[in-house]
Amino acid sequence: MADKTRIEEVARAAGVSPTTVSRVINKIPTVKESNRIRVQEAIRRLNFKPNVLAQRLAKGRADNVALVIPRYEGIFFSFYANQIIRGVGVACESLKLDLILHLSSERNFIDTTSAGGVLFADVISNKEELDSVLASGIPCIVMNHRFEEGNVSYVAIDNKKGAREATEYLIRLGHKNIAHITGHLITQSAAERLEGYNLALKENNLPVKEELVFKGDYSRPSARRAIMSLLKLKPMPTAIFAGCDDMAQEAISVLLENGIKVPDDVSVIGFDDNPICLAGSAALTTVRQPLVEMAAKATSLLHKIISSKPAKPSAKTRIILDTDLIIRESCRQI
Numbered sequence: 422m423a424d425k426t427r428i429e430e431v432a433r434a435a436g437v438s439p440t441t442v443s444r445v446i447n448k449i450p451t452v453k454e455s456n457r458i459r460v461q462e463a464i465r466r467l468n469f470k471p472n473v474l475a476q477r478l479a480k481g482r483a484d485n486v487a488l489v490i491p492r493y494e495g496i497f498f499s500f501y502a503n504q505i506i507r508g509v510g511v512a513c514e515s516l517k518l519d520l521i522l523h524l525s526s527e528r529n530f531i532d533t534t535s536a537g538g539v540l541f542a543d544v545i546s547n548k549e550e551l552d553s554v555l556a557s558g559i560p561c562i563v564m565n566h567r568f569e570e571g572n573v574s575y576v577a578i579d580n581k582k583g584a585r586e587a588t589e590y591l592i593r594l595g596h597k598n599i600a601h602i603t604g605h606l607i608t609q610s611a612a613e614r615l616e617g618y619n620l621a622l623k624e625n626n627l628p629v630k631e632e633l634v635f636k637g638d639y640s641r642p643s644a645r646r647a648i649m650s651l652l653k654l655k656p657m658p659t660a661i662f663a664g665c666d667d668m669a670q671e672a673i674s675v676l677l678e679n680g681i682k683v684p685d686d687v688s689v690i691g692f693d694d695n696p697i698c699l700a701g702s703a704a705l706t707t708v709r710q711p712l713v714e715m716a717a718k719a720t721s722l723l724h725k726i727i728s729s730k731p732a733k734p735s736a737k738t739r740i741i742l743d744t745d746l747i748i749r750e751s752c753r754q755i
Contacts, residue, residue, distance in 0.1 A: 427469050428442050428443060428446075431464055431467060434463040435456070435459040435460045435462070435463040436459060437459060437460060441460065442460050442463075445460040445461065446464075484519060484727075485519035485520070485521060485536060486513065486518050486519075486520060486536065486537060486538045486539065486720065486727075487521040487536040487538075487539045488506070488509050488520060488523065488540045488542060489523045489525050489539060489542065489547070489550070490505065490506075490523070490525070490543075491524075491542070491543055491544075491545040491546065492525060500665075500666065500695045500697075501693070501712060504713050505542045505564065505712060505716045507716070508713035508715065509540060509716045509717075512716065512721060512724075516720065516724045518537075518720070518724060521536065525547045525550055536559060538561060538562075538723045538726065539559055539561040539562075540562055541562070541563045541564060541566070542564050542565060542716075543564065543608065543609075544563055544566045545608055546607070551563065551573070555572060555573070560723060560726040561573075561574075562574050562575065562576065562720075563575040563576075563577075564577065565715065566609050567741070572737065573737065574722065574726075574737045574738040575740070576715050576718045576719040576722065576738075576740040577739075577741055578711065578712075579741050579744060580609075580610045580744075581616050581617040583614070583692065583708040583710060583744030583746075584613070584614035584615070584618050584621075584692070585617035585620050585621045586617075587617075587618075587662050587692065587746060588601075588618045589621045589624075590746060590748070590752070591660045591688060592625050594660075594688065594752060594754045595754055595755040596659050596660040597627055598633070598658045598659050598660070599618075599627075599658060599659070599660045599661070600633040600635065600662070601618045601661070601662045601663075601664070602635045602637045602643075602648075602669075603635070603637050603664050604637060604639040604665055605637070605639055608639075614664050614692065615634070615664075618634075618662060632654065633654075635650060637664060637668055639667065641667055641670075641671040642671075644668035644669075644671040644675070647672070648672050649675065652679060652681075657687070658687065660688040660689070660690070662690050662692075663689065663691050663692065665693050666694070666697075666705060667693075668691070669689050669690065669692075670697070670698055670701065670705065673701060673703070673751065676689075677702060683702065683703050683751055684750065684751050685753070689703075689705070689706075689751045689752070690706045690708075690751065690752055691706070691708070692710070693707060693708070693709075693710060694709035694710070703750040704749035704750045704751065705750075705751050706746075706748050706749045706750070707749070708744050708747070709744060709746075709747050711744075
């Protein structure tokens with residue numbers, strides 16, 4: 422309302438209609454040059470600053486995107502969340518998009534009325550929120566979660582392949598008794614990494630032992646609990662594949678606290694390629710996942726959809742990005 426009132430003030434000062442002022446603000450070329458000059462002089466004289474979002478909506482779209490990240494404990498210390506925000510933020514800057522960050526929960530849905538598009542950084546307990554955005558017709562892209570069916574475009578990472586390669590690497594080093602600390606199995610990424618671990622064992626004729634699978638939640642405390650349980654096993658595993666680098670690093674700390682050397686006594690491998698894991702007693706062997714690339718690709722794809730007229734994709738896009746095994750010091754041949 423305030424912006425509308427100011428436009429009327431500018432119109433009176435310039436001796437034109439409010440519609441003409443709106444057209445000048447939105448750079449519509451049908452305005453007479455003499456009227457355009459009068460409006461621009463009135464804007465300067467009155468120190469009028471147009472509402473940028475209103476201008477964009479007047480053009481039929483909003484040049485802003487909402488990034489929806491499921492809320493969880495320690496999110497602002499999360500390597501995953503930081504990389505996603507970094508990738509989306511840099512891409513938005515390059516594409517001249519405004520970014521809205523929204524932490525979602527089951528009872529806290531995003532208001533999409535002013536968003537030109539929505540990026541979902543995974544879908545965990547907020548599937549209803551995704552369905553609502555899809556039903557509204559607002560363009561959206563999902564990251565880090567694959568939908569085999571449904572009307573959803575996504576950019577995801579091949580978690581199963583990455584976990585399979587990590588486990589196969591340990592098997593090639595001679596390990597047969599390999600433990601796995603999972604991420605939170607409510608997430609698709611953790612479930613796929615467990616699937617890749619199991620697949621590698623089966624393909625190499627090794628038994629899948631339930632007692633060697635410890636359910637974590639991507640947090641350091643869950644890894645500590647897992648290792649304390651693992652220490653009671655006889656025989657103890659000779660290798661551990663952790664569902665993320667944070668858990669792998671905590672696993673190494675607990676092993677060292679109990680007089681067990683890495684990699685001399687136990688080999689450890691993680692998943693992420695968090696730079697912090699280069700420090701410590703042994704630089705961590707890990708699986709690198711292209712989080713920044715995933716976020717940038719998703720943002721670019723969403724921008725293309727928003728920029729199309731009408732704002733809708735011609736077909737659903739499904740992109741799967743590869744992982745890389747990064748070999749360092751925390752695993753050894755036995």
